[in-house]
Amino acid sequence: LAKTTQPISMDSYEGQEVNITCSHNNIATNDYITWYQQFPSQGPRFIIQGYKTKVTNEVASLFIPADRKSSTLSLPRVSLSDTAVYYCLVVPTSGTYKYIFGTGTRLKVLA
Amino acid sequence: DGGITQSPKYLFRKEGQNVTLSCEQNLNHDAMYWYRQDPGQGLRLIYYSQIVNDFQKGDIAEGYSVSREKKESFPLTVTSAQKNPTAFYLCASSMDTVSNEQYFGPGTRLTVT
Numbered sequence: 357l358a359k360t361t362q363p364i365s366m367d368s369y370e371g372q373e374v375n376i377t378c379s380h381n382n383i384a385t386n387d388y389i390t391w392y393q394q395f396p397s398q399g400p401r402f403i404i405q406g407y408k409t410k411v412t413n414e415v416a417s418l419f420i421p422a423d424r425k426s427s428t429l430s431l432p433r434v435s436l437s438d439t440a441v442y443y444c445l446v447v448p449t450s451g452t453y454k455y456i457f458g459t460g461t462r463l464k465v466l467a
Numbered sequence: 468d469g470g471i472t473q474s475p476k477y478l479f480r481k482e483g484q485n486v487t488l489s490c491e492q493n494l495n496h497d498a499m500y501w502y503r504q505d506p507g508q509g510l511r512l513i514y515y516s517q518i519v520n521d522f523q524k525g526d527i528a529e530g531y532s533v534s535r536e537k538k539e540s541f542p543l544t545v546t547s548a549q550k551n552p553t554a555f556y557l558c559a560s561s562m563d564t565v566s567n568e569q570y571f572g573p574g575t576r577l578t579v580t
Contacts, residue, residue, distance in 0.1 A: 390568075399471075399557045399571025400510070443509065455569070457502075457509035 360444045365462040374431040376461050378444030381425050389420060389427045392443045394460070400443060404429070431463075439465045470494065471572035473558050478577045480552075488543045488575045490558035496570070497563050499541035503527060504555040504574075513556075516541055517563070545577065552579045 361379045368374045380389065388407055392400035404411060406418040406427070417430040431438060441460040471492045480486045492499065498517050502510040512525030516535040530549025535541050541560075545552045555576050559569040 397555070397574065397576070399559065399574055400569075401571070402568045405568070455500075455510075455512065457511075459507070459509045 359456075360446055360458055362442075362444050362458065362461045364459065365464070367464045367466060368434055369466050370435055371433050374434050374438070374463060374465075376429045376431075376442055376444075376463070377426060378429070379426045380444070380446045383424050383446050384448065386449045387446045388449060389418065389424075390445045390447045391416070391418065391429050392445065392457070394441045394443065400457070403442075405447075434463075434465045436465050436467060439463060471558060471560055471570055473556075473572035473575050476573065476575060478575055480577070480579050482579055483547045484579075485547055486545050486552075486577065486579075488545065488556055488558075488577070490541045490543065490572060491539055492541075492558075492560045492570075492572075493539060494560055494570060495538070496560035497538070498561045499535065500559045500561075500569065501525075501531070501533065501541070501543045502557040502559065504557060510557060513543065545579075552577060 388405050390405040391403045393403050394400040404416045404418045406420050408420050411418045419428045441462050443457050443460040474489045500515040501513040504510050511527050513531050514522055514525055514533040516522040519535055519538050522533050522535050530546055532544045555574050557574045558572040561569045
C-alpha cells in the first residue's frame with residue numbers, strides 16, 4: 357500500500373486559492389488518488405478522485421503529474437466554511453480492501 | 468433521504484460493560500465499515516463487511532465484535548476487553564469494497580469511565 361505524506365497544517369485567508377500537496381512515492385499502476393474532507397465531530401466526506409492529469413468538479417480540482425508520485429488538491433476561493441481536515445488517500449482498485457487515513461492536513465481559513 | 472445513520476450521537480458507559488453502537492444505511496450498499504478516530508488522529512479501520520453474513524478484521528479489531536445479518540445494518544460491539552474504548556466511532560458504506568467513495572455516518576462519541 358502506498359503511504360501518503362501531507363503537510364500537517366495550513367492557514368489561508370478567505371477568497372484565496374489553497375493548494376494542498378500530497379506525496380505518494382509508491383503508488384501502484386491501478387491506484388487512484390482520493391481526497392476526503394472532515395469537519396470536527398463529523399464523518400469524512402468524499403471530495404474528488406483522480407488517476408492522472410487533472411480532474412475538476414464543483415468544489416475542487418485535483419492535479420496529478422505524469423509520474424503520479426504526488427498530487428495537489430486545489431480549493432478555489434476558500435471561505436471560512438472550508439476550515440477542515442483534508443485527507444489524501446491512495447486507493448487500490450483491485451486486491452484486498454484497505455483505506456489508510458493518515459493524520460491529514462488541517463486547513464484553517466482566516467477572515 | 469438516503470444515507471447512513473448512527474445512534475446514539477453520544478454514549479457513556481462504565482468500564483467493564485459491553486456496549487453496542489448502531490449503524491444503518493438505506494443506500495443499498497454491499498460494503499460497510501467501522502472506523503475509530505482518536506483526537507487529532509486519522510481514522511483506523513476496525514472491521515469491514517463486503518456482504519451480508521461476512522466480515523473481516525481491520526487493523527485494530529481486538530476488543531471489538533460485529534455482525535452483518537442484514538444488508539442495511541452493521542452494529543459494532545465494544546467489549547470490556549477493549550483497553551481504551553473512549554473514542555469517536557464512524558461507520559461508512561460503499562457500493563462495494565473497490566469503490567473509491569465511502570459514505571460516512573455522523574459518528575458516535577463513546578466515553579467510558
